[in-house]
Structures are given as structure tokens and as C-alpha cells.
Amino acid sequence: MPANLPPQAKAKWIKVMEAKTKEEKLKALTEFLSTVPKHKGTEKLVMQIKRQISRLKEEIESEKLRKGGARQSTFIEKEGDIQLVLLGFPNSGKTALFNALTGLNMPSSDAPFETRKPQPGMLKENGLEIQVIDTPSLVPSTDSARNNQILALAFNADALALVVDASSNPNEQRSFMEKLLTERGITIFEEQVKVTIERRRSGGISIVGGRLRNDQVVKLLREYGIYHALVKLTDDATLDDVEAAILETIAYKPALLVLTKLDLNPFLSSDTLMLPKGVKTLHFKYHPRDSDYLKREISDYLLAKLNLIRIYTRNPKTGQVSTRPLVMRKGARVEDVARRIHSGLHENFKYALIWNEHRLKFSPMKVGKDFELADLDIVEIVAQ
Ligand SMILES: Nc1nc2c(ncn2[C@@H]2O[C@H](COP(=O)(O)OP(=O)(O)OP(=O)(O)O)[C@@H](O)[C@H]2O)c(=O)[nH]1
Ligand SMILES: [Mg+2]
Known part of the structure; x- marks a missing residue:
């Protein structure tokens, strides 16, 4: 992780944070990138910033398309209280799950890549309105424009549901999705977030937890133009982690793992399935009467995870x-x-x-x- 960026890079980052529009942010990020020295210690940062730049370009492009009334736009306006994006490989059962949760009836059959564009629907439960988004399937490639569009939706979401077909290499599906997410700067593991910085309008900097010297944390934040914030640290957080948090290199998204087609693989045991810690696992039973249970579990979980x-x-x-x-x-x-x-x-x-x-x-x-x-x-x- 980066540490000790030169003062001119820090100054450029302040411009990034001050940017009001996506276009301004894109320009500021590009300038910031040009001031970051390229070496081993900044490798990860440079990669993340490049990704952030391409993500912004895509968003600007897709908003333009939307305004122009074109159909290809993948951007979906948030509605309701929480936006939940479904992710998965072909035929994993995303649309079947989506229909069960939203009461809609989108085509779901054995034909792969049936879902061609993101489709929003509403799940109402517990007083919450959860906007669920069905997506076109991911493909097992780390260099795919198709995946990038879907991951852009994931990045904008409040929470994710990883839909995994239990009857065909569930662990591979899960770990490949985690890999795609990580490369995009998304983590579904809360414990990987060692530092959170909540900006405030006044009151100075308060630091909660951690073993770092407060004056050093305050100094670092000030160098990036942050004077008022609540900073939460885990015990093992380092100054580099604080800097990574300032530079927003990784975003945490609460996630659910939904296993489908368990009926086709009834002998699947929890030993063969390496379930990720801290990610709630749900079984999609594919019966209409089961959807009430799923809706309740999902809304309870998201309510708690999103505070x-x-x-x-x-x-x-x-x-x-x-x-x-x-x-x-x-x-x-x-x-x-x-x-x-x-x-x-x-x-x-x-x-x-x-x-x-x-x-x-x-x-x-x-x-x-x-x-x-x-x-x-x-x-x-x-x-x-
Ligand atoms: N047996 C069984 N079949 C399921 C289950 N869930 C989904 N299916 C079937 O699996 C097939 C694929 O489901 P879809 O919902 O279309 O999958 P998808 O992830 O949306 O796939 P695409 O959009 O086509 O990429 C359909 O024929 C579903 O009926 C399940 O739990 N058990
Ligand atoms: Mg589908």
C-alpha cells in the first residue's frame, strides 16, 4: 500500500475530493495519477486509480446515453431504501430468484445469457423497500467489457447477492466472483476494512479504536485536507491503511451468498462448500412458498448490515x-x-x-x- 505520497499528489487528491461533478472528478483523478510516483509501493494504488478512472468514464458515457434516450444504458436510478444487485454466472438462477423476490415474471429458462440488460424490481418487506436488480450473467474472464458493465452496477449498489449454482462447482463460482470484485475495488468482507472515515462538517477529528498515535493520524488526514471526521480503526490498522481509506481504494459491500439448485445436488455438504465468513448464506428452494422466508431473511440482514x-x-x-x-x-x-x-x-x-x-x-x-x-x-x- 502507498505511503508518503509527495505533497503535490496530496494536493491533487484534495481536488479529487472537492470535485462536484463526475467530469470534474475524472479530470482531477487523471491529474492526481500523473503526480503519483510509480514504484512497488504505489502499484496497487495506481491500479485502483486507473480502474476508478475507467469506471467514471463508463458512468459518464452511460449517463449520456441515458439522457439521449438510447437503450444501451446500464445505469439504473436508485429507488427505495436499499439497492441490491444480483451477480452470477450463466444459468445460476438469478432471474428465478429475482422473480421470487419481486413478484415479476421475467424469462428464466435453461437458455444461457437469457437476461440481456439489467432489470430492476421492488422487494417490499419489513417496512423496507429494497430495489433488486437482476443482471446479465458474468463470464469467467478477468478481461471482459461485459463483466465491467455488470461490476459497475455492483460498485454503485448498497449490497450484493452472489448467486451460486450449487450443482456445478459452487466454490469455483464463488471464488471467481470474489476475484472479479476485488479487482474492481470491492470487498464483501467487512474485516478487510480496517479504517472508516466519516466526514463531518465540524468538531475536529475524533479517533475511535486502534493502536496508532492519534497525532500521526491527525497529521496525515490534515495533509489531505480533512479537518473534521470520525475515524474508526481496528487494532491492526496501520498508517498505510488510513491513507488507503482516504484514497478510497476499496469499497465494502455487504453481501449475501444465495445457493440455488440444491435439489440437483442434495449431497452437497458444508465441508465441500467453503462458505465465506461474515457473508450470510441463503438457500433458494425454488418454491413460491419459500419466497416469504427469503424476503424476510434478506431484509433483516440488510437492515442490520447497513446500520x-x-x-x-x-x-x-x-x-x-x-x-x-x-x-x-x-x-x-x-x-x-x-x-x-x-x-x-x-x-x-x-x-x-x-x-x-x-x-x-x-x-x-x-x-x-x-x-x-x-x-x-x-x-x-x-x-x-
Ligand atoms: N432444479 C432447479 N432449477 C433451478 C433452480 N433455480 C433456477 N433453476 C433453473 O435454472 C435455469 C436457469 O435459471 P435462470 O433464472 O434463467 O438463470 P440466470 O442466472 O438468470 O441465467 P441467464 O440470465 O440466462 O444468464 C432455469 O431453467 C431455472 O428454472 C433451482 O433451485 N433448482
Ligand atoms: Mg437471467
């Missing part, structure tokens, strides 16, 4: 509770809900009432705008 909470709002005039929750990040406060509902509500905020029989002794509880919310809270905001 989301569901907040229901109560109308002070009618006492009616919203049927669909606001989906927010863990740590959200009453004021964030007020802001989401209406900017005026935030300005004229008086107090809020919270109902949640699972966690509060008395409901409703009267709270101020700093109160931190939890999953399934019902909130009524009283304004002046």
Missing part, C-alpha cells in the same frame, strides 16, 4: 401513524426526522413524543431534539 433503523411518524393532528417508515442510519436523532419531514418543523421544534414499548418503560416519552432514535420508534413532533 439502518425504521422510524414511524405520528401525525399530531390525527394521531395516525405512518404506514411506511422513514429509513435512517443508526445514530439518527429527533432533529434529523424533523428535517426529513419539513425544514420548517426543524426551525419551530418544541418537543417530540416517542412511543416504543420494546425499549421505553413509559410511552410516550417527551424528548428534545438531541434524542437518539432506535429501530421501530414512533415519533410525533410538536412544533410551536
